Amino acid sequence: MILLIGQLILVQKKAYVLGFTLMVAFNWLLYLSCYSTISQVSCILRLSTSQQILNDLSRGRVALAVAVTAGEFLRNEVLTTVRNLEMDMREEKQMLNIFTVTTRMRPFLQTVKKLVVVFSKLCKSEMVGGEILTYLCEEAKLCVLPDTTAILLKLEQVGLKHYLGFVFSWICYGTLTEDYYHEFMVWDLSRTGCFEKHQVLEDAELANVVFDGLEEKFCVVSGLCPSQLLDVYTDIVNCGKYVRIMQSLDAGRESFDDRFVDGNVLQSWEDKSVESVKQEIKEIRCRFSRLLVLQLKKTFKMELLLEAFHDFFFLKYPDWLNQFFDLTENIFSHPVDSIMAKKVQFYFEEAVNSSCLETLDFRNLFRISFDKCDVFTLFLSIINLTVPPIQDTSGKSSELVPSGQPDGVLQGYRVDRQLRDGLVGAAALSLTVDLQSPMTLMFSSRMLLNYELVFRTLFCVHRTRRLLYGKYVLEDLLGEERALLRSMLFVLHEYFSHCVSDVIPKYSKAFLSKVAESASLEEIIAHHSTLFDEIFEKCFLADSEFVANLSDIIETITGYSTDVYTFDRTASRWKSLRERLYGILSKRANSNTYSQLHMR
Structure with a gap:
């Protein structure tokens, strides 16, 4: 802290271009939010560029989307404010003192502090897919600060958008071609060859009724179902299950309503609330279930x-x-x-x-x-x-x-x-x-x-x-x-x-x-x-x-x-x-x- 104050006094005395660098601004930011160690400064800088998650591709699309959004917030909101503050001081529109910095940066202090905690937890726990969404949802509910809650909800929304892409692919086509890192609640073990079912699930989970009728290569990991979609957990699993069975029976893709398999459906979900999306998932499951029953009665007596x-x-x-x-x-x-x-x-x-x-x-x-x-x-x-x-x-x-x-x-x-x-x-x-x-x-x-x-x-x-x-x-x-x-x-x-x-x-x-x-x-x-x-x-x-x-x-x-x-x-x-x-x-x-x- 003494070093920071000394640097600011030195800058004021020289009365020339203020060297108010990003590092100094972040040091002030961290100091005011009770973060003062160099390691925590480094954590902020890594967070601002999202490198820790961006460089770790094994976290999957949901983690990358959340990291990119957090990085954009830091660059577009926090760093922009710092640069504007620097420009004002260069042009002597603002006095360089604790009051000025505190006033301009205070709205971001708790938000950045919360993001540090959130991303540290994501990295430490190695969360992926639905786990990330569940965690963000819980943190947003517990947060009492409007600005911080807003950014957490934005991260949740962005991550959920990518997760719904997996959901759409599974419930309408029975495929997991875009899930390269096992982010989705249903795993196709044959695609990666990294795991066997007994390595992923306990014996009690293997006896779960949700596995009945599901091909051996598939594995349902309930922990990767985000809390936002927990109400339609079985509906999601069953939709893909029904589609794959009807495909194997050659039921005919023509029998499906285009409204359910058109890519525009996924686009429409972006403008709908989670409750509306869940209701549509239930409707899709009901439709496929009716088609399957007709097929079973007709073909299998x-x-x-x-x-x-x-x-x-x-x-x-x-x-x-x-x-x-x-x-x-x-x-x-x-x-x-x-x-x-x-x-x-x-x-x-x-x-x-x-x-x-x-x-x-x-x-x-x-x-x-x-x-x-x-x-x-x-x-x-x-x-x-x-x-x-x-x-x-x-x-x-x-x-x-x-x-x-x-x-x-x-x-x-x-x-x-x-x-x-x-x-x-x-x-x-x-x-x-x-x-x-x-x-x-x-x-x-x-x-x-x-x-x-x-x-x-x-x-x-x-x-x-x-x-x-x-x-x-x-x-x-x-x-x-x-x-x-x-x-x-x-x-x-x-x-x-x-x-x-x-x-x-x-x-x-x-x-x-x-x-x-x-x-x-x-x-x-x-x-x-x-x-x-x-x-x-x-x-x-x-x-x-x-x-x-x-x-x-x-x-x-x-x-x-x-x-x-x-x-x-x-x-x-x-x-x-x-x-x-x-x-x-x-x-x-x-x-x-x-x-x-x-x-x-």
């Missing part, structure tokens, strides 16, 4: 495929199960292996081809698979449940293994399930379907899991009922044994009938009717979600306690039917389980679903 799903997974025609059980009776008594899986698939196809499903168009898509846990363990892992142990009349308890496994998944095997060396085939059996794009758009991994949960539960109850009936028809049973079996058969039959006769057909029919009238993919997905909400509520009561009790019922009946459990042990356990079941149903007396099951 979408409605027939959905009916096939319900025929198989919801056991609409369960006649194939009897032959399937006959063919696999001996196989299912052993743990799962690869040879067993091939045999079961063969018997599954044979049973289907001899049933009402023989004429079904899509029957070849369905495959038998084997899971690593039984269906009720899977249910409990999803709802992350711990239930109290069930006490039987002998005082023994069947305890749940406590939660807190490394993967956070509840291992719901009960102690009594340690009857076998491994999970036998029937308990592990599941049904999967071999779907290809674009049909995967309608069946996300989560939706397929819902289908599997329903099928495996119904399959398990049906098989348990069959095993129980096989024991019931034996002639050498005592009266009390037959009474126990009759009680078990009644519970299983009523529950199975409640699901496959009362609940599922009703909601399945309503769902298929809605699909026939649906005009967009989003409507179909919403109806799909509603379908399973209703089924899970009506069949499983959306109640973890009920599911846990049903699991114990199936385990107890299976153990008794296969002579693993003795009559005395089974009778005491069955009494506790039945009382607990009635207790669960009776305490929800205000629920129609609970009442329906309780009345049964």
Whole structure:
């Protein structure tokens, strides 16, 4: 500071051309805004020319546009004011003193100071694309100075203009030809070859539904979606996804409205507010979604495929199960292996081809698979449940293994399930379907899991009922044994009938009717979600306690039917389980679903 004042005094004494250089002006500027070190002066000078970002081309177009705009502000506003001040002093129109400099430069002090902070953060954090826009938006909202807020909003607007260029290219053409530095929220990993998907995303992100139907080479990085466009994040991703699928199906570019693919649309966005742009993006997504649904219904027989799903997974025609059980009776008594899986698939196809499903168009898509846990363990892992142990009349308890496994998944095997060396085939059996794009758009991994949960539960109850009936028809049973079996058969039959006769057909029919009238993919997905909400509520009561009790019922009946459990042990356990079941149903007396099951 002493050096600066001395230089100014020296200049005043000499009374000739004032050497008020840019460096001196900036030193005064920094001094008045509490910046006095040489390194900070250098930072200002680098900022004024934007060299730090301009020289780093890997930051991309958004960063360059923001840096250029900031540089223009410094040159056109700040430096021009400094030069004008210098000219006034040369012509002796202004006195060279602290008051003059402060008065003329004060409007820029806080703005320049803020720009230093902003660009230091951008460089230090190595922000690109949408990250920059989100940061600028947050800083503009927090800023209370009108002039500083105005320049921050201008930087945001300029950066957003370039980002919308990526958005337009993706949603209207499904291409990312101009995104050389992965600035956009969707990455084409094949273009740069710098990354693989597992290097960019966590496992949880890879399971995101937004990836369904998207080609393997694409990767969606949600962090690069600017906060300004967060409301249309899925719309943007889906637009490009739909366009690429229709292109692969040769849907015909002529079917697209020129208003959506004309380059003038991008130009018009420059004159519109962000809200108007978002609304137009939603309209484009709706239009492409309708076009895609028409194509799916026409080319892929979408409605027939959905009916096939319900025929198989919801056991609409369960006649194939009897032959399937006959063919696999001996196989299912052993743990799962690869040879067993091939045999079961063969018997599954044979049973289907001899049933009402023989004429079904899509029957070849369905495959038998084997899971690593039984269906009720899977249910409990999803709802992350711990239930109290069930006490039987002998005082023994069947305890749940406590939660807190490394993967956070509840291992719901009960102690009594340690009857076998491994999970036998029937308990592990599941049904999967071999779907290809674009049909995967309608069946996300989560939706397929819902289908599997329903099928495996119904399959398990049906098989348990069959095993129980096989024991019931034996002639050498005592009266009390037959009474126990009759009680078990009644519970299983009523529950199975409640699901496959009362609940599922009703909601399945309503769902298929809605699909026939649906005009967009989003409507179909919403109806799909509603379908399973209703089924899970009506069949499983959306109640973890009920599911846990049903699991114990199936385990107890299976153990008794296969002579693993003795009559005395089974009778005491069955009494506790039945009382607990009635207790669960009776305490929800205000629920129609609970009442329906309780009345049964």
